Amino acid sequence: MSLQVISCFKGRNVQKYIELTENQKSIIIGSDDACGKGYIDNEVFIAPFHCFVYLRKKENQQVWDTFIQEKTMNTQKYVTYVNDSKLKMRGKQLLFNDDVIKLGNNNNQLMVFVFHDEYMKRVKEKEIEAPEIYSDRFKNKYDIIGEGAHSVIYRASDMKNKKHIKDCICKIVKESKNVNQYTFNKLCQEPKLLQSLSHINIIKVLGFYIEPDRLLIWQEMMYEDLEKYRSKVKSVSQKEYYDISFQILDALKYLHEKNIVHRDLKPENIMWVDKEHSRLKLIDFGLAKYYNIETSDRDMTLCGTPHYTPPEIHHALNSDVYKVHDLYKPSVDIWAFGVISFLLLSGLYSPFFNEDEDYRGDLLPINIIKRTIPKEPLMKKNIDKLLIHLITDKMLLHDHKKRITANELTEVFIYIGRSLGYGEN
Numbered sequence: 001m002s003l004q005v006i007s008c009f010k011g012r013n014v015q016k017y018i019e020l021t022e023n024q025k026s027i028i029i030g031s032d033d034a035c036g037k038g039y040i041d042n043e044v045f046i047a048p049f050h051c052f053v054y055l056r057k058k059e060n061q062q063v064w065d066t067f068i069q070e071k072t073m074n075t076q077k078y079v080t081y082v083n084d085s086k087l088k089m090r091g092k093q094l095l096f097n098d099d100v101i102k103l104g105n106n107n108n109q110l111m112v113f114v115f116h117d118e119y120m121k122r123v124k125e126k127e128i129e130a131p132e133i134y135s136d137r138f139k140n141k142y143d144i145i146g147e148g149a150h151s152v153i154y155r156a157s158d159m160k161n162k163k164h165i166k167d168c169i170c171k172i173v174k175e176s177k178n179v180n181q182y183t184f185n186k187l188c189q190e191p192k193l194l195q196s197l198s199h200i201n202i203i204k205v206l207g208f209y210i211e212p213d214r215l216l217i218w219q220e221m222m223y224e225d226l227e228k229y230r231s232k233v234k235s236v237s238q239k240e241y242y243d244i245s246f247q248i249l250d251a252l253k254y255l256h257e258k259n260i261v262h263r264d265l266k267p268e269n270i271m272w273v274d275k276e277h278s279r280l281k282l283i284d285f286g287l288a289k290y291y292n293i294e295t296s297d298r299d300m301t302l303c304g305t306p307h308y309t310p311p312e313i314h315h316a317l318n319s320d321v322y323k324v325h326d327l328y329k330p331s332v333d334i335w336a337f338g339v340i341s342f343l344l345l346s347g348l349y350s351p352f353f354n355e356d357e358d359y360r361g362d363l364l365p366i367n368i369i370k371r372t373i374p375k376e377p378l379m380k381k382n383i384d385k386l387l388i389h390l391i392t393d394k395m396l397l398h399d400h401k402k403r404i405t406a407n408e409l410t411e412v413f414i415y416i417g418r419s420l421g422y423g424e425n
């Protein structure tokens with residue numbers, strides 16, 4: 001494909017490809033010579049002169065728009081759809097990337113094309129281009145694979161080994177409405193911290209680059225997050241829970257031994273490495289920090305996601321915000337791990353609301369502080385009593401000082417695993 005391609009139509013149910021370029025700014029699509037120099041297609045089910053596709057430059061801008069215009073003389077017999085809306089006789093429509101165009105007749109004989117705005121793609125790829133020092137190593141693509149509160153995640157290629165180019169991701173954080181200078185500076189710590197870590201269940205950073213108002217982090221590509229997985233499988237078996245938890249726990253133990261708290265542990269931040277669903281990694285270390293280091297920037301607000309935040313933090317936010325900073329300890333991650341455990345095994349949406357209750361954000365902190373974690377949903381799933389006790393009374397223990405630690409949890413897990421015949425993972 002030449003670099004001048006501005007937009008193109010790729011057949012979805014037909015082996016066809018039509019392109020518009022600076023030299024060929026319009027094309028007629030039809031089924032016989034009546035459409036002159038156009039794209040002649042011998043599919044009898046489109047009209048001799050079916051439609052017209054053309055480029056227009058936006059006024060005073062260097063940006064191209066692509067339009068499609070209906071041209072058949074018989075719209076009773078021939079049809080043109082854009083995203084399943086039928087074009088009227090002579091009707092024209094501006095096209096956007098990924099629009100689906102169907103051309104055919106009223107017997108539902110349709111040729112399906114997908115529209116690709118190659119020009120905009122190039123403009124956008126330019127915007128997210130890797131900086132010069134990394135241009136030989138990474139190529140970012142304008143293909144968004146995830147979005148968080150602070151960043152956009154793009155597909156990218158790692159060209160470290162030219163013979164074996166690997167898929168990776170580029171997480172781009174920009175100063176914006178959601179990210180002020182203070183937050184931006186904090187988020188810039190994420191790649192530095194991650195580069196100092198090496199654990200099989202923690203995402204690996206391949207490179208990063210900090211600009212005054214933009215941060216780029218290249219990381220290995222993961223498959224899908226635990227939240228998506230959970231919504232597909234609903235609940236997991238006790239054995240699968242054990243396999244999943246052992247990995248999360250091993251990563252937490254490693255972090256806590258290094259005096260690091262993740263602070264945003266949730267199913268969305270735990271990802272499967274591949275579609276085999278056998279290995280997981282923790283991602284998103286934007287809020288992670290060394291908890292035993294005195295810093296001048298003391299957190300007085302909630303970090304992370306309220307549903308996974310323990311009662312001591314919700315309580316302090318309501319009564320004594322000055323205490324909040326000191327409460328961000330490993331016990332915060334253990335509570336979140338407890339919530340995740342409950343969700344995975346029960347298949348329910350929350351341990352803080354009954355099954356027949358609606359989730360209410362305003363009641364969430366109160367329920368987290370006041371409610372006893374119910375055991376019944378886990379008992380109903382025939383979960384081992386020891387495991388239920390571990391989750392509801394040890395991980396989700398309201399008194400954070402007495403909450404079980406990652407080290408202790410590991411020992412108990414090994415014990416439970418042996419007694420259930422699971423081995424040591």
Ligand SMILES: Nc1ncnc2c1ncn2[C@@H]1O[C@H](COP(=O)(O)OP(=O)(O)OP(=O)(O)O)[C@@H](O)[C@H]1O
Pocket residue numbers: 145146147148149150151152153169171203219220221222223225264268269283284286
């Ligand atoms: N390495 C990766 N491979 C594949 N997808 C990823 C990867 N990292 C992130 N994603 C996807 O992008 C989403 C957002 O990523 P991430 O949580 O790192 O962004 P964030 O802006 O820090 O999010 P938030 O602050 O809202 O938790 C993830 O939930 C996941 O679906």
